[in-house]
Amino acid sequence: MIYRENGQFKTSYAADQQIFPIVQDRWAMLLLLVVAFVGVPLLSSEYLFRAIFIPFLILSLAAIGVNLLVGYCGQITLGAGAFMAVGAYAAYNFSIRIDGMPLLGALLLGGLSAAAMGIVFGAPSLRVRGLYLAMATLAAQFFWDWAFLRIKWFTNDAPSGSVSISHLQVMGWPIESPVEKYLFCLTLLAVFALAAKNLTRSSIGRQWMAIRDMDVAAEVIGIRPMFAKLSAFAVSSFYVGVAGALWGFVHLSSWEPAAFSVDRSFQLLFMVIIGGMGSIMGSFFGAAFIVVLPIFLNQMLPWLGELVGLSISTAAVSHAEFMIFGALIVFFLIVEPHGIARLWSTGKEKLRLWPFPH
């Protein structure tokens, strides 16, 4: 009744091709942006920023990057954590070794370094595919885990690879308090998400999808597999690298290689698959799910235990967290293998017909 496109005529190609062709969607998006930029900073507590919003924003960015590669180009990667690490440590090196390197410059250069590494470690995708490729990307993960731990140059001779960075600022505007950090990440995320959305609607995005659906057929109709695959690796790694740099600089501010271990790679892949492969919006859903769920379980379980008169030890809570997390993921994959994004679009279809289902 409320949500329908009747009477919304398109009179130009630009109107036909816009991202949100329905007026209600555009208003909803605007409302969301206003809430994110104005509402949340006014209403949230410091804990919420630190524990939920900032990790959510940064991991969403990384999830978009992984989704570009896995969801749009069909190349499974288990090495996303390594590219986050490359982004973070490259940005760190740029900012301490070059005097007066601005924060944005360091972040983008970190992203570019990750992109270069993405091309190097993506090269096997030209020969191997599927699960074999996933294993090949694990090589990147373990190599960089080792490199940042053992090669002292990368970490400026810091013991055990732990580095720290402070006094962040963008054009004289300090990024110190949680609200400032939140707004900084949000702005970057908004710009990058829009760019990703447009990228997937452009010629190169269609090339990626053709490769994903069937690479031999795509090659036959004249798509260059090498360019398509390597560009997907480069763009994806760039996003993941920038997210890694943000994770190190803004969220953690001092970190060691363990922050970007293989678990992080799995986590990012979880986000993409639970959120929905081949959907930018799905990346946000997936990131929200994975970031909030452990915190929710951590808070809920002791409370539930008290409710039934049991005091649950911290060890038991962490085991229960593991179990429930695993069970929920399996449950979710069974109920909706195409992710939350599919649920969302089904919901929208239903809403268009509501309240008359025919």
Add this chain to the structure above:
Amino acid sequence: MAFFLETLIGGLMAGMLYSLVAIGFVLIFKASGVFNFAQGAMVLFAALAMARFSEWVPGWTGVSSPLFANSVAFVLAGIMMFVVAWLIERLVLRHLVNQEGATLLMATLGIAYLLEGIGQGIFGNDIYKIDVGMPKEPVFVLQNVFEGGILINKEDFIAALIAALLVGALTLFFQKTATGRALRAVADDHQAAQSIGIPLNRIWVIVWCVAGVTALVAGIIWGSKLGVQFSLATVAMRALPVVILGGLTSVPGAIVGGLIIGVGEKLSEVFLGPYVGGGIEIWFAYMLALVFLMFRPQGLFGEKIIDRV
């Protein structure tokens, strides 16, 4: 020369242990096309069950003979692995038939979390030890050929022997029994196997059980070597390069791959490690596998991948 041989033999034996875990991967992938990331968690679960049952059994039964305790614990742990396999098939795989590889992969990761949580929840999360009476002291052989001889770890030797026996038993099972033939048929073609009346669901339970038993054996051997603790689950990560090197669909590939990776790791760590700061074992294995993949994208013994438009 003696030192080189010693490293080589150590590598071969370590490689046998990797193959043991890798076989679990291959069995499940062959029969159901699922890349089972939960194999490491299954190893941990089985080892925990074994360690704790062998501790508890003397208390329950009042018989204090370690042999009795170990054999009862082995049977109990085997039954647990059977239950786990059955539950996984019943609750997870049956609902995910015909899904994409990535979805199945993630589902097994979910199972891995679940098993790690349940295993540590039931059996505790300390470091336990499994004592099945493996001799610990090293022996020297070939003392008349080289000065000082070659040091061989008896424990590793027995472990390698057990691994070889297990592989032999599995090969017999696959080649000579009716169930084994059914398993091979399912591995070749699901639909064709189903159309001639092979029950897919039961086959999957059997495969997961067999994988569970190999996980139990691997868990006992690794557990008595390193102690049973959470890090045992990461053994799977060490065995992955073995699987890709040997080919995802080949049991002999898992053995040969294991030997190559084992030797490669040890030689690289000993002869290359000191120049670059050590600890290169883990990524060297992956790089080695990657180099092989460049020449044979389906692994050494994997089935050739043919593309049709």
